[in-house]
Amino acid sequence: MQSRILSFIHRLVSQCDFTTPRATYVLRALLAANLALVVAYALELDMPYSAATTVLLVLNPVQGAVLGKGKWRLIGTLAGMVVALALMAAFAQLPWLFVLTESLWLGICVLAMSVLRHFRASGAAVAGYTIGLATLGAMQHPELAFEHAVGRASTVAIGVMSLGLVTALFSRRTLSSKLDALLLRLTQQTAALLAAQGPATAQHRLMTEIYSVDDLLAAARHESVTLAQHTRAIQQAMDALAEMVASCQHSQQTVWQDVAAALAQGRAGLAAARHLLREVRADEAQSHQSHIIAMQRVVQVLSYLPYTSSSPRLVAPSFHRDWSGARRNGLRAFVTLLAASSLWLGSGWPAGDIMLLIIAPYCALLSTSPHPAAGARQFLRGTFYALPMALICAFVVLPLINGLPLLLLVLSLFWLPGIYATSFPQHLLSGLAYLVGFNTLTAASNPMVYDISQLLNWSLAWLTGTALTLLAFQLMPRNPARHVQRLQARIRLSSLALLAGKPARPLRWQQQQQHRLAQLGALLRTHPEEHDRVLQQGLASLQLGREILRLRALTLNSQWQAQMVRAQQRIARRVGNPRKAAKHAQRTARILREDAASAACLTAIAHVLQQHADYFSPQQIGGSHVK
Known part of the structure; x- marks a missing residue:
C-alpha cells in the first residue's frame, strides 16, 4: 500500500512542469506575497495581510505591467491618503458630510479614470477608493486616523516593492521584442495596403490594430530604458501609420510593392526600404507625396529603436476622451456609494464600513469594463468561494499551527487556487475577488484574533457590497451601443464643424478623429457588416476634414485669397444642405482652376x-x- 502511494506521488510530481509560463507566474506570485507578508510582520503593521493583498491585486504575467500598475497604485494611494486625512480632519464628527464628500471624491476619481489612459487610469481609481481603506475603523476612533492612513500607505508600498523585486529577478522582459515585431508587421501591411495588395477590409482592420501599439507601449516602456526614451517617437510613428491607412491612395504601386517586400524581411529589410524611399523622395516629380515622407519617418524610428540614443523631444499625440461616458461613470459611482453610506449610517450596522470598502473599488474597476454587470457577477462568484475558505482557514487550520513558516505555507495553499484562476482571462475577476475576500476575512494579523462574529458580519457586508454593485450596474447600465452612437456623432459633427468655419488645430483634430475611428472598429468588431459601413462613413468624414484644413492652409499664401475666403464662407452657410455645398465647391473649383492645389x-x-x-x-x- 505504501509503495502504491509513493508511486502515485512520484508520477504526479514527474508530470508537474514548473517551467511553463503559468507555473512560473504562480510561483512568483506566491513568493512575492510571502515576502510582503514577512516584511509587514517584521515592521509590526496593524494590517500586515494588506501588503499581501496589494501583491495579489497588482499581479500580472508581464513585467512591464507589474511595474506600471505598481507605480501608479502607489501614487494613487498617496493621493487618496492625503484626501482621507483632510476629510477626517474636517468631518470626523460629521459622518453625513464625511460620506457625502467621500462619495463625491470617488465620483470625481472615476470620471478621471474614464478619460485617462492605461496605468494612470488605475492610479485615479485607487485614489478614489483609498479613502475607505485609509479610514477603515477610524470613524469610531478619529484620533487614530493618521496611524490608519500611514499604515495603509506602508502596506501598499511594501506590496508594490516586493512584487517589483520578485518580478525583476525572476521574470523575463519580453515586451520589447513583441513591440518591435508588431511595429514591423503593421508597417509592412501598411505598405502592402498602399500597393493595393490587400483586401478592401484590410484598411478598416489596420485602423483598429494600429492603436494596439500604444497599449503595448504603455507596459513595454517600464521594461526598457530605450523604449521609455523613444516613447514619443514610437507614438508619432503609430500616428503616421494611421494617417497613411486612413487616407489610403493606391498610387506609385511599384514603389510600395518594393517597400512592402523589403519590410517583409523584418529588420534585415529596413536598410533596403530606407534606400528605396530615399530614392523616390529625391525625385522632384514625386516629392509632393506625403505618404513617402510619413513612411520615411516610420522606417527611421524602426531603425534606431534598438539603440539607446534618445530621440528628439516630440509632442505627444492627442487621443479622444469620452467625457459624456466619463460623467455617467462618475455619477453612477457617486450615487451608489452615497446610497450605501446612507444605508450604513441609517441602520447603525457596525460592519457597514466594510460594505463601503467593497462597493468603492468594485464600482471604480467595473466602470470602464465593456460588460460591467458580468464582471460584478464574477466578483460575486469569487466572494462565494472566499467565504467558506476564510472560515475554514481562520477557525479550523490556523488554530492548529504555530510559527511563521507554517503560517506562510497554509496561506500559500489557500492563495494557490485564486492565483491560478487569475492566469485565465475569463476567470480573472473571480480570482481577484477570491484573493481579496479571503485575505481580508481571514485577517491574519499578529497576534491572531479569532472572532467568529466579526467574520460573519464582514462576510455579510462583503456579500451585500458586491450585490449592491451588481444592482447599480443593472439599474444604470453601461451601454456600448450608446458609446458607438456618441463616437459616430462626434466624428461626423467634428468634420461638419470645420465645414461651418470652426477653427481647429489640424494635427490634433486629425489624431483625435483617427483614434475615434479605431475605437469604433474595436467596438464593432463582432458586427462585420455594420463595422464596414460605419468605418466607411467615418473615413469619409476624416477625408472631408483633412481637405478643409488643407484648403485653409493653402488660403493663407494664395494670390486668390479673397475668392477662396469668400467661397469657404458660402460653403459654410450651406452646411445644412451638403448637396448645395458640393455644387458651390465645384463651381469655385472651376473658377480657381489656375490654382491647381486649391481647385x-x-x-x-x-x-x-x-x-x-x-x-x-x-x-x-x-x-x-452643427453650431
Whole structure:
C-alpha cells in the first residue's frame, strides 16, 4: 500500500512542469506575497495581510505591467491618503458630510479614470477608493486616523516593492521584442495596403490594430530604458501609420510593392526600404507625396529603436476622451456609494464600513469594463468561494499551527487556487475577488484574533457590497451601443464643424478623429457588416476634414485669397444642405482652376459631400445640429 502511494506521488510530481509560463507566474506570485507578508510582520503593521493583498491585486504575467500598475497604485494611494486625512480632519464628527464628500471624491476619481489612459487610469481609481481603506475603523476612533492612513500607505508600498523585486529577478522582459515585431508587421501591411495588395477590409482592420501599439507601449516602456526614451517617437510613428491607412491612395504601386517586400524581411529589410524611399523622395516629380515622407519617418524610428540614443523631444499625440461616458461613470459611482453610506449610517450596522470598502473599488474597476454587470457577477462568484475558505482557514487550520513558516505555507495553499484562476482571462475577476475576500476575512494579523462574529458580519457586508454593485450596474447600465452612437456623432459633427468655419488645430483634430475611428472598429468588431459601413462613413468624414484644413492652409499664401475666403464662407452657410455645398465647391473649383492645389481641394470636398450627402445631412444621428 505504501509503495502504491509513493508511486502515485512520484508520477504526479514527474508530470508537474514548473517551467511553463503559468507555473512560473504562480510561483512568483506566491513568493512575492510571502515576502510582503514577512516584511509587514517584521515592521509590526496593524494590517500586515494588506501588503499581501496589494501583491495579489497588482499581479500580472508581464513585467512591464507589474511595474506600471505598481507605480501608479502607489501614487494613487498617496493621493487618496492625503484626501482621507483632510476629510477626517474636517468631518470626523460629521459622518453625513464625511460620506457625502467621500462619495463625491470617488465620483470625481472615476470620471478621471474614464478619460485617462492605461496605468494612470488605475492610479485615479485607487485614489478614489483609498479613502475607505485609509479610514477603515477610524470613524469610531478619529484620533487614530493618521496611524490608519500611514499604515495603509506602508502596506501598499511594501506590496508594490516586493512584487517589483520578485518580478525583476525572476521574470523575463519580453515586451520589447513583441513591440518591435508588431511595429514591423503593421508597417509592412501598411505598405502592402498602399500597393493595393490587400483586401478592401484590410484598411478598416489596420485602423483598429494600429492603436494596439500604444497599449503595448504603455507596459513595454517600464521594461526598457530605450523604449521609455523613444516613447514619443514610437507614438508619432503609430500616428503616421494611421494617417497613411486612413487616407489610403493606391498610387506609385511599384514603389510600395518594393517597400512592402523589403519590410517583409523584418529588420534585415529596413536598410533596403530606407534606400528605396530615399530614392523616390529625391525625385522632384514625386516629392509632393506625403505618404513617402510619413513612411520615411516610420522606417527611421524602426531603425534606431534598438539603440539607446534618445530621440528628439516630440509632442505627444492627442487621443479622444469620452467625457459624456466619463460623467455617467462618475455619477453612477457617486450615487451608489452615497446610497450605501446612507444605508450604513441609517441602520447603525457596525460592519457597514466594510460594505463601503467593497462597493468603492468594485464600482471604480467595473466602470470602464465593456460588460460591467458580468464582471460584478464574477466578483460575486469569487466572494462565494472566499467565504467558506476564510472560515475554514481562520477557525479550523490556523488554530492548529504555530510559527511563521507554517503560517506562510497554509496561506500559500489557500492563495494557490485564486492565483491560478487569475492566469485565465475569463476567470480573472473571480480570482481577484477570491484573493481579496479571503485575505481580508481571514485577517491574519499578529497576534491572531479569532472572532467568529466579526467574520460573519464582514462576510455579510462583503456579500451585500458586491450585490449592491451588481444592482447599480443593472439599474444604470453601461451601454456600448450608446458609446458607438456618441463616437459616430462626434466624428461626423467634428468634420461638419470645420465645414461651418470652426477653427481647429489640424494635427490634433486629425489624431483625435483617427483614434475615434479605431475605437469604433474595436467596438464593432463582432458586427462585420455594420463595422464596414460605419468605418466607411467615418473615413469619409476624416477625408472631408483633412481637405478643409488643407484648403485653409493653402488660403493663407494664395494670390486668390479673397475668392477662396469668400467661397469657404458660402460653403459654410450651406452646411445644412451638403448637396448645395458640393455644387458651390465645384463651381469655385472651376473658377480657381489656375490654382491647381486649391481647385483639387475644392473638388475633393465636393466629391465627398455628394457621395455621402445623406450621411452629412442634419437629420442623421438623432437630428444633431452643427453650431
